Amino acid sequence: MNDDISDLLPALVALRHDLHAHPELAFAEHRTAGIVAAALRELGLEVHEGVGGTGVVGLLRNGAGRSVGLRADMDALPMVEQSGLPHASLFSGVHHGCGHDGHTSMLLGAARQLTRTRRFAGTVVFIFQPAEEGRGGAKAMVEDGLFERFPCDSVYALHNWPDLPLGHAQTRPGPIMAAADRFDISVRGRGGHAAQPHHTPDAILAASQLVTQLNTIVARRIDPGESAVLSVTRIEGGHSHNVLPAEVQITGTVRSFDPDSQDRIEAALHDTAQGVALASGTEVEVKYTRYYPATINSAAEAELALAAAADTGLQATVAPLPAFTSEDFAFMLEQRPGAYLWLGQRRLGADAGLHRPLHHPCYDFNDAALPLGIAWFVAVAQRALR
Template sequence: MPIVNRISDLHPEITEWRRDLHAHPELRYDLPRTAGLVAEKLRAFGCDEVVPGIGRSGVVGVIRGAKGGGAKGGTGAPGKVIGLRADMDALPIEEANDVPHRSTVPGKMHACGHDGHTAMLLGAARHLAETRNFAGTAVVIFQPAEEGGAGALAMIKDGLFERFGIDEVYGMHNAPGLPVGRFATRTGPIMAAQDLVTIDIEGVGGHAARPHLSIDTVLVGAQIVNALQSVVSRNVDPLKAAVVSICMFQAGNTDNVIPQTARLRGTARSLAPEVRDLLEERIGRIAEATAAAYGAKARLDYRRGYPVLVNHAREAGFAAGVAGEVAGADKVDPNIAPFMGAEDFAYMLEQRPGAFVFVGNGDTAGLHNPAYDFNDEVIPYGTSYWVRLVETALPG
């Protein structure tokens, strides 16, 4: 079954919602306008329950099918409950686009497409609430703080799965570079664990003209950055993926003083628990030993962030099949290479079976780029995917 006809009819309206969200970006958990708009629309659509404030500022809508099995008052015995998740938050980036719907908030923009994700799930919620052509219950989950705030974990801790009885959960993200009308997913690890690396270096400060009386933390930091590149190239199994990137080097305040201290900050990414452990161990050893070789000291602060996003086998196959019904089987890659970016939907897949898919955003700027803009031509595909997923998973 291709794109849902009703979704095609709603395309202009969903596009308006998306562009309104784009023009009014909000960050992390501070989403009063976004979450309020989502809750308002879900109530207008006729959802059976609309619950704001889950995980501080998340919004959940409950839609019970007309074919029986709907929980809490639906006809027949309680049926299966499927969760569909979209993220709502923007990024602290100054937008570079010159479009009518560009950000109206200085220093904030939807540079990752969460405006599109929210709009597509709202479109699906409207259609599902109108038709209810399924048995059981669909739960639409609008999550805050995906961009570094672990909003998924906050919603889980607030009882998301237990309160709404969710049996399976599914997520979706747009993918620049993947043509519009195509989907991609895979079984197993599909996105990486994200860990924060901070290395504090202490040497001996002094006059730049007398370096022999100092221990130069700039030199030590540079050597540590170089040495850390050996972790992936020489310590990690070549058949396993890992990334170590030092992205900040903070030292000194002027041009004639060798600084007493320096700080390196970066990220370590991995797709397997044993590789994650190895990265932490090796980064610490290399930093300490390299600093010691120059007479300095180094201390590693390694903070584990989002875990590996692991798709469950049955659910990933099911999601690929549904995507194939919408776009055509030849437009779905069921074995895409893993992406080393991170995604806090991983926490949800640690709690319930489910799958994460990518939907093509076409030839656009990349994610987190100030020139990025969600491609509105994606809307019929992503929205139809959500609708078909519910109707196929809960046929009655």
């Protein structure tokens, strides 16, 4: 069963508040990475800095055996914090609105606990990644040779999850977070007089038809048993009541879990755009960007993640559905078997009014989740390196 970690908590809560007050944006986590590297060195770990930009890797070896990667993200969001808390961000426009300050503190806590207990055989690879929020820091670390330089037989991560009550944890085999794609479409006519529409292809009308047709792709081209979503989020063109504009821009996002569905949606989007172009006489240019793949847990590791959660006294259940948000830990799970856990952090009882969703201007990581996440990381390492 779980060892006592309560003596570690005061320093870790202080660290979490310090990180919260000094948030740093993607690939600029210099102060945070420095604190992490110093803390790992103090424990006597082998430390590598500058992995994939501002990433830090610490190695804790305890004899021969397998190796397991434990990952935390370090970056904050470009948004203004409005919490008014004593440890609120000191920098306007940068806010730890996703709780990565909590993740970093929990993984450092796990490093402390595993260093002093050492009830495992093999190597624990502590992975502190930059730039999770839309910039692909996990991909940068993978491309910098993360798993060649620091071999991991499996890899695990968690995210605090305000939708789940404190004391609960969930994951599932297979997809848990969606692939996130973005499309940018230019619809071009020649532009002309609104009263002489026969002189130019109408980019506004073509763009309108395209938006309508794009909204049929998921409904008509994807197996109803699969989940996917396509949303058009921006349409822009024209400046005057009597001028037909030469160009209209359309932007949107696609979320999916199954790579086949993702391929079909992208192909259908190109077909639809070319069909509208042909019918309207416009030129349509599509830029389709896949920025995060789906986060897909391997079955055995998802089971281990739940068993480790149960070891620590968490109420661990299989998540009934994946979430349509995305997560760049997906890039690590493309390389190694592993699992991603949702750690409940919804405040209960008298604190219930403090509940905020992720990315809310008043969001603050729930410090009561710190010992739970530390214990989970420790239990994962002990189970994976038995």
